[in-house]
Amino acid sequence: MKEAGLTQPRLTLVDGGRVGAATFDEHAATYDTVALSAVGRVFRDRVRNHLAPLLGPGARVLDLGCGTGLDALWCAEQGCMVTAIDESHEMVATTQARAEACSPGLVEARVGDVGRDEFGGPFDVVLSNFGVVNCVPDLGDLGLRLTNAVVPGGTIVLVAMAPLCPPELLEGAVRWLRHPSRRVPNDHLLRRRRGAAGSAAERAAAEGSAVESAAAERAAVSGYEALNLRYLTASDIVEAISPSFDLVAAQAIGTVLPTFEQRRVVDARPGVLAALSHVDRLVSGPAAKLGLGDHHIVVLKRSGA
Numbered sequence: 001m002k003e004a005g006l007t008q009p010r011l012t013l014v015d016g017g018r019v020g021a022a023t024f025d026e027h028a029a030t031y032d033t034v035a036l037s038a039v040g041r042v043f044r045d046r047v048r049n050h051l052a053p054l055l056g057p058g059a060r061v062l063d064l065g066c067g068t069g070l071d072a073l074w075c076a077e078q079g080c081m082v083t084a085i086d087e088s089h090e091m092v093a094t095t096q097a098r099a100e101a102c103s104p105g106l107v108e109a110r111v112g113d114v115g116r117d118e119f120g121g122p123f124d125v126v127l128s129n130f131g132v133v134n135c136v137p138d139l140g141d142l143g144l145r146l147t148n149a150v151v152p153g154g155t156i157v158l159v160a161m162a163p164l165c166p167p168e169l170l171e172g173a174v175r176w177l178r179h180p181s182r183r184v185p186n187d188h189l190l191r192r193r194r195g196a197a198g199s200a201a202e203r204a205a206a207e208g209s210a211v212e213s214a215a216a217e218r219a220a221v222s223g224y225e226a227l228n229l230r231y232l233t234a235s236d237i238v239e240a241i242s243p244s245f246d247l248v249a250a251q252a253i254g255t256v257l258p259t260f261e262q263r264r265v266v267d268a269r270p271g272v273l274a275a276l277s278h279v280d281r282l283v284s285g286p287a288a289k290l291g292l293g294d295h296h297i298v299v300l301k302r303s304g305a
């Protein structure tokens with residue numbers, strides 16, 4: 001999309017926190033391999049179904065943890081003015097290049113720390129997709145900064161990695177059964193990760209859980225083992241972000257669908273993927289209430305409209 005009279009955005013470098021930035025710098029070139037996989041597209045479409053009614057020409061959108069800019073550019077295609085923030089310089093550079101090629105003047109990409117920086121604004125819509133909020137150390141503080149950035153009546157869409165992922169639990173249970181020497185108490189099979197901080201690998205070593213070990217092995221293969229994560233339910237987010245925001249919707253993704261790491265199971269089986277996606281939608285509401293799913297989509301509206 002190109003519109004006359006709009007200046008091209010400049011890449012603004014902010015002294016943001018670099019926690020995890022180097023990790024994502026290393027993966028910027030291959031990041032879309034997952035995002036554009038069959039499972040990745042299904043997950044992203046589910047999020048965009050919540051976003052689409054909120055967007056339109058002139059809407060001001062903030063994309064927190066923008067990655068390679070897939071969501072920022074999609075919002076720009078709807079006519080929105082987008083501010084895209086990520087702590088990875090390489091991710092931001094990729095977003096900037098795409099914006100200049102496809103939507104000049106509609107996307108401002110900048111480096112910043114979602115866990116610490118003020119966001120500016122005002123914004124009508126805020127998106128934080130696929131686990132960015134899991135890396136934020138203080139959700140209450142994030143809520144205060146979002147309150148300052150979002151107009152009354154504006155909407156935020158936060159997508160967090162949830163603590164109980166059935167497909168991952170199933171994989172962990174199979175590993176547990178195949179390796180009797182690594183068997184641990186059953187309650188360990190009911191936790192995706194344990195603890196509020198520390199890498200998956202560190203928690204696996206401390207806990208000795210087959211599920212934890214499987215998760216750590218996937219993280220190591222992906223190269224994200226250094227990240228400190230806190231797994232969150234929709235209820236966790238609502239409690240931390242309120243009272244300035246009211247819950248509009250909470251849905252789970254990946255209660256039945258394979259995780260990103262398991263995408264090869266269905267990448268070449270579109271019929272199976274479509275069937276699993278249908279069931280996943282049907283159970284998305286109850287699953288979110290139970291804390292189940294790979295991710296939770298949480299939609300909140302700024303009070304005071």
